[in-house]
Each structure stands twice: as C-alpha cells, then as structure tokens.
Amino acid sequence: MTSADLVVIGGGIAGLTTALAAADRGLRVIVIDVPRPGAASRAAAGLLAPSIEGLPSAAREHAVAARDFYPGYLERLRDLGGWDVPLDRRGILELAEDDRVLQELVARSPAATRLSASELAALEPALRQNAGAVLHPRDGAVDTIALMSALNSAVEAAANVSRVVDTVVSIELSQTPRVVCASSVRHSAPWIVLAAGSWTDAISGLPRRLPVRPVMGQLLSLGTNELHHVAYAPAGGYLVPRGNALIVGATSENTGLACDISAAGREWLLDVVRRAAPALVAAPVLSHWAGLRPVSPDGMPILGPDPACPSLVYAAGFSRNGILFAPWAAERIAAGLVAERTWKSIDSFGVNRFDGY
Numbered sequence: 001m002t003s004a005d006l007v008v009i010g011g012g013i014a015g016l017t018t019a020l021a022a023a024d025r026g027l028r029v030i031v032i033d034v035p036r037p038g039a040a041s042r043a044a045a046g047l048l049a050p051s052i053e054g055l056p057s058a059a060r061e062h063a064v065a066a067r068d069f070y071p072g073y074l075e076r077l078r079d080l081g082g083w084d085v086p087l088d089r090r091g092i093l094e095l096a097e098d099d100r101v102l103q104e105l106v107a108r109s110p111a112a113t114r115l116s117a118s119e120l121a122a123l124e125p126a127l128r129q130n131a132g133a134v135l136h137p138r139d140g141a142v143d144t145i146a147l148m149s150a151l152n153s154a155v156e157a158a159a160n161v162s163r164v165v166d167t168v169v170s171i172e173l174s175q176t177p178r179v180v181c182a183s184s185v186r187h188s189a190p191w192i193v194l195a196a197g198s199w200t201d202a203i204s205g206l207p208r209r210l211p212v213r214p215v216m217g218q219l220l221s222l223g224t225n226e227l228h229h230v231a232y233a234p235a236g237g238y239l240v241p242r243g244n245a246l247i248v249g250a251t252s253e254n255t256g257l258a259c260d261i262s263a264a265g266r267e268w269l270l271d272v273v274r275r276a277a278p279a280l281v282a283a284p285v286l287s288h289w290a291g292l293r294p295v296s297p298d299g300m301p302i303l304g305p306d307p308a309c310p311s312l313v314y315a316a317g318f319s320r321n322g323i324l325f326a327p328w329a330a331e332r333i334a335a336g337l338v339a340e341r342t343w344k345s346i347d348s349f350g351v352n353r354f355d356g357y
C-alpha cells in the first residue's frame with residue numbers, strides 16, 4: 001500500500017491539471033492512469049468556444065472565465081519548464097450560408113462582429129462562397145497535442161507527484177479512503193479525485209452511479225494551411241487550423257465504449273469541408289481518428305465532493321468542453337482540497353444536480 005495526500009484516477013486533461021494544481025499547493029499526489037484507445041483529451045479539437053457552444057446561461061459566465069484563464073495558465077507552464085503550447089485567440093468565425101442565417105447569427109450574438117460576404121472573403125479567401133459570418137472575439141483554440149505533452153512533462157517534473165500505470169478497479173471509502181488497482185496494489189489518501197473520463201462506470205465502490213456516457217467523435221486532419229481562423233460550418237462541424245494542418249470535426253455517435261473510425265464518418269467530415277470551404281477538400285487527408293467525450297445529462301462538468309462521501313471529489317463529465325473547462329476547474333478543485341469553504345465557486349457544478357436522475 002502506498003499513501004499520499006491525494007490520489008487522482010485518470011491521466012487525461014482533468015486528472016493532470018488537477019494533480020498539478022494540487023501539487024502547486026503542496027499536496028503529495030499519486031496519479032493512476034492506464035492509457036486507453038478513445039481517451040478524449042488528445043483526440044479533441046481544442047476549441048475554446050464559450051460564445052458558440054450553446055451552453056446553458058448559468059454556465060456561460062464560468063465558460064468565459066475558463067477561456068480567459070488559458071493565456072495565464074499556458075504562460076505558467078512555459079515559465080515552469082519551457083513548454084510552449086500554441087494558443088489561438090483570433091476569434092472564431094460562425095459561417096452563414098444565406099442572408100437569413102446571417103441575420104439570425106447577428107441577432108443572437110451581440111458581442112460578435114458581423115462580416116459581409118466580401119469582408120469574409122477578404123479575411124479568409126477559402127471561405128468566400130459563404131454569405132457572411134460573425135466573428136466571436138477572444139474565442140479560439142488550443143493545440144491539445146502540445147497541451148497534453150506539456151502537462152505530462154510537468155507532471156513528470158513535479159517533485160511531489162508520482163505516476164502509476166495501472167487500472168483502478170474499485171474505490172473503498174472507509175475511514176482511510178483508498179483505491180484498489182488491477183495489480184492488487186492499494187493507494188490511500190484522505191482525498192480521491194475521480195477523473196476517469198468515459199470509464200467511470202467500470203469502477204466499483206462509488207457511492208452513486210455517475211450519469212456520464214461516452215459519445216464518440218471522429219476527426220480528420222487535412223494537409224493545408226490556407227485557413228487562419230477557426231470556423232464553425234453552417235450545418236454543423238468545424239474547421240480548426242493547427243500548425244500546417246486543418247483539423248475537421250466532429251461527428252457525434254452513440255457507440256458505447258467502442259471507438260472506431262469509419263468511412264461514413266470520413267465522408268461526413270469531408271462534407272463539412274465541401275460546404276464551408278470547397279477549395280480545401282482536395283487537400284490530402286493526413287490522419288483520421290476518434291475519441292470518446294464523457295457526456296453528462298446537461299453537457300456540463302461534474303465537479304466537487306460527493307455530498308455523501310466528501311473525500312471523493314469529482315472532476316468528471318466534461319462533455320464537449322473539457323479542454324475549455326479543465327484547467328480552470330482544476331484550480332478550483334485544488335483550492336477546495338486545501339480550504340473546503342472554496343467549493344462555493346463550483347457549487348453549481350455539483351453532482352447533486354442529478355439526484356434522482
């Protein structure tokens with residue numbers, strides 16, 4: 001048996017950011033993770049899009065705070081170990097296929113800038129056949145591959161974080177909370193953070209069944225650097241410039257924990273490009289992959305302690321916006337671990353909102 005101040009289950013963005021934030025506050029942390037095909041964080045497109053994602057109004061203000069938390073967070077990662085993570089805050093274009101849609105977009109986005117067809121064509125020639133767009137300032141995207149590499153390196157470098165590659169099979173929330181791994185090794189700590197993405201259901205001993213289900217998303221990357229802004233396509237899907245490539249996302253499919261790419265998924269994604277930026281559809285497909293979003297019933301994360309077993313803390317159910325929310329949420333969870341009164345800042349994300357679900 002090993003012991004620490006905190007055991008984190010899961011080494012995706014939720015687990016790693018929480019481990020680092022807790023270590024920053026002097027806690028000794030064990031992160032237990034087993035790599036799984038379909039883990040969401042590396043698969044994600046990295047959009048930071050609180051203005052567009054159709055979030056419930058109660059969550060909007062937190063989502064904007066989470067987006068605006070990013071520049072400082074990445075600067076701290078750079079100062080810590082020189083890890084450079086590209087962040088794009090040029091704004092996101094929401095494209096309109098005709099004038100009626102453009103009017104609707106303008107009406108529902110008071111903070112956005114309206115672009116006529118000619119203004120859009122001047123800004124982004126590859127999008128010239130659209131009827132116009134609105135530009136949501138300050139939204140953008142982060143390079144999730146660079147971010148996950150930086151977080152992994154930061155965890156490796158942190159003196160008070162140790163990593164274990166193992167599968168957690170159960171949690172025992174007795175006097176001294178502990179987790180039991182497939183290897184039979186136990187790890188105990190006064191706090192356990194559950195950040196197991198789409199796989200929470202497979203862990204036994206939880207005080208409740210978390211309402212988190214996997215929703216698979218497929219993405220493509222195309223070999224073109226002709227687009228400079230993130231763009232939401234008129235009939236669903238999005239285009240995200242990343243380095244010399246263009247990420248095209250994403251399908252939403254209920255496949256359980258199966259996570260396989262398909263020819264139909266590839267066609268759907270190419271169709272997004274065909275409709276939004278037809279000139280780019282001839283670009284070579286560099287890669288095609290999929291991941292599992294851990295989706296909660298209201299699409300918002302589940303954060304904070306379990307009311308019945310407060311030593312178990314959730315960093316779960318991040319749904320479609322886990323890249324956006326995780327670093328911000330991790331700071332608030334870590335603050336809660338060292339000074340419990342500060343759970344208040346994430347009260348509205350508590351698991352009890354699903355009581356009786």
Ligand SMILES: Cc1cc2nc3c(=O)[nH]c(=O)nc-3n(C[C@H](O)[C@H](O)[C@H](O)COP(=O)(O)OP(=O)(O)OC[C@H]3O[C@@H](n4cnc5c(N)ncnc54)[C@H](O)[C@@H]3O)c2cc1C
Binds near residue numbers: 200
């Ligand atoms: C296609 C797609 C596109 C997306 N695009 C965006 C986007 O543009 N913007 C955005 O904000 N979000 C996006 N998301 C959502 C975001 O990626 C997720 O919300 C977020 O990554 C979830 O992080 P996580 O750490 O909870 O889960 P994961 O990244 O899945 O990590 C969970 C980890 O826990 C491990 N694990 C699970 N069970 C156990 C166990 N029992 N023992 C040990 N280890 C275990 C898993 O192997 C995995 O490594 C997207 C997701 C997908 C799939």
